[in-house]
Amino acid sequence: MDIIKLNPGGANCYLIKGSEGYLLIDTGMKGAAVKIRRQIRAYDIKPDQINHILITHDHYDHTGGLEELKEMTEAQVIIHADELKDNSKNKNQSNWLFRVLVKVIGAITPEGKPEAKIQPDVMIEGDLDLHEWGYSARIIHTPGHSPGSVCVVTDDGQCIAGDTLFNMFPRSHYPIIVYDRKKLADSYRRLEKEDCTVYHPGHGESITKENFQKRILNKGKYMKD
Ligand SMILES: [Zn+2]
Ligand SMILES: [Zn+2]
Numbered sequence: 001m002d003i004i005k006l007n008p009g010g011a012n013c014y015l016i017k018g019s020e021g022y023l024l025i026d027t028g029m030k031g032a033a034v035k036i037r038r039q040i041r042a043y044d045i046k047p048d049q050i051n052h053i054l055i056t057h058d059h060y061d062h063t064g065g066l067e068e069l070k071e072m073t074e075a076q077v078i079i080h081a082d083e084l085k086d087n088s089k090n091k092n093q094s095n096w097l098f099r100v101l102v103k104v105i106g107a108i109t110p111e112g113k114p115e116a117k118i119q120p121d122v123m124i125e126g127d128l129d130l131h132e133w134g135y136s137a138r139i140i141h142t143p144g145h146s147p148g149s150v151c152v153v154t155d156d157g158q159c160i161a162g163d164t165l166f167n168m169f170p171r172s173h174y175p176i177i178v179y180d181r182k183k184l185a186d187s188y189r190r191l192e193k194e195d196c197t198v199y200h201p202g203h204g205e206s207i208t209k210e211n212f213q214k215r216i217l218n219k220g221k222y223m224k225d
Contacts, residue, residue, distance in 0.1 A: 001136060001154050003200060006175065009031035010061035011202045013039070014160050014169025016152070021051035021135035024075065024153045025152060025160050026202070032065025033072045034117025047072045055079045056162025057149040058118060059177075062202065066118065068104070076121040080141060084118065091179055098176040124150065144189065145175045150190065159196040164188075165212070167204030173215050175202075185223050187217050 004015040010029035013036065015022050022045060037047055050073040055063055078133060092099050109154070112202070122128075128139040136155040143149055152160040163175045164187060178184055183193045191199075191212075199207040217223060 001156050001158065003154070003158060003160065004040075005200070008035035008039070008065060008140055011059075011163070012204075014152075014199065014200055015045070015050070016135060016137060016154065016160075017042075018051070018130075018136075021049045021134075021152075022124050023054060023130070023133075023137075024050050024069070024137055025054045025075070026056055026062040027053060027065035027069045027164065028058070028062035029061055030068075033068035035067070036069065037072065038138075048074065052133065054150070054152065055071045055083070055118060055120075056151070056160075056164075056202065057146040059146070059163065062162070063118060069135060076198060078122040078124060079116065079120045080148030080150050081125050082141075082143065083146060084120070084123070085147070087159055092177050094174070094176055094178040094179060095179045098174075098178075101174055102190045103168055140173060140190065140194070140205050142176045142187035144187045145177060146179050153194050153196060156193065157192065158198045159194065159199045161191075161201050164191075165199050165200040165201040165207060166214070167201045169209050172209065173199075173201070173207055175211045192217055 006013040008028035013028055022037055053075045066150050110198050126141055130137045137152050139150050139152055142151045142164045149162055149164055152163055165173045167173060167176040197209050201207060
């Protein structure tokens with residue numbers, strides 16, 4: 001399956017094609033809608049062909065563009081219920097270096113505030129099979145980075161990971177914010193079972209299966225808990 005990567009600023013956004021139209025995964029920062037409209041034009045895709053928007057988790061770099069994109073596409077918005085229930089998203093069990101980094105980024109980023117509450121059309125409890133909506137993929141619940149973080153796994157073995165995986169720093173694929181280390185480790189074990197060939201992270205370039213195994217499963221401190 002061809003996965004289209006979009007760069008509207010903030011986090012990576014991805015588009016997957018279904019039988020009826022497209023699923024957009026994440027929405028970048030405020031102002032993303034105009035950029036996404038321009039970027040999808042290059043693929044001959046119109047905004048009203050986007051039928052669904054999945055929010056992998058409620059961080060501003062993934063949800064900032066949601067309101068404008070919802071207006072532009074009239075797509076149905078999907079989010080995991082746990083992401084809206086739990087308010088303690090600022091808890092961070094990451095390592096000290098990342099915790100400092102997150103504080104610095106928060107201080108210098110004016111948009112670093114929570115967006116208006118998301119009003120979803122579809123709330124996921126657990127996983128969600130997307131086949132009945134015409135996509136060859138499933139949404140799986142992978143808490144850890146945040147309570148309601150999800151990944152999309154396609155039938156051909158690709159994983160769109162949100163911030164469950166990062167690719168911003170040398171030899172590390174851990175997110176810089178970790179809401180719950182134990183749950184994150186369990187989610188990595190869950191992803192291991194899915195046995196994907198490639199992982200598309202919320203930030204940075206795609207991650208190979210080998211690097212997922214080497215840098216997360218074999219070596220990871222989270223896995224040893
Ligand atoms: Zn992010
Ligand atoms: Zn995040």
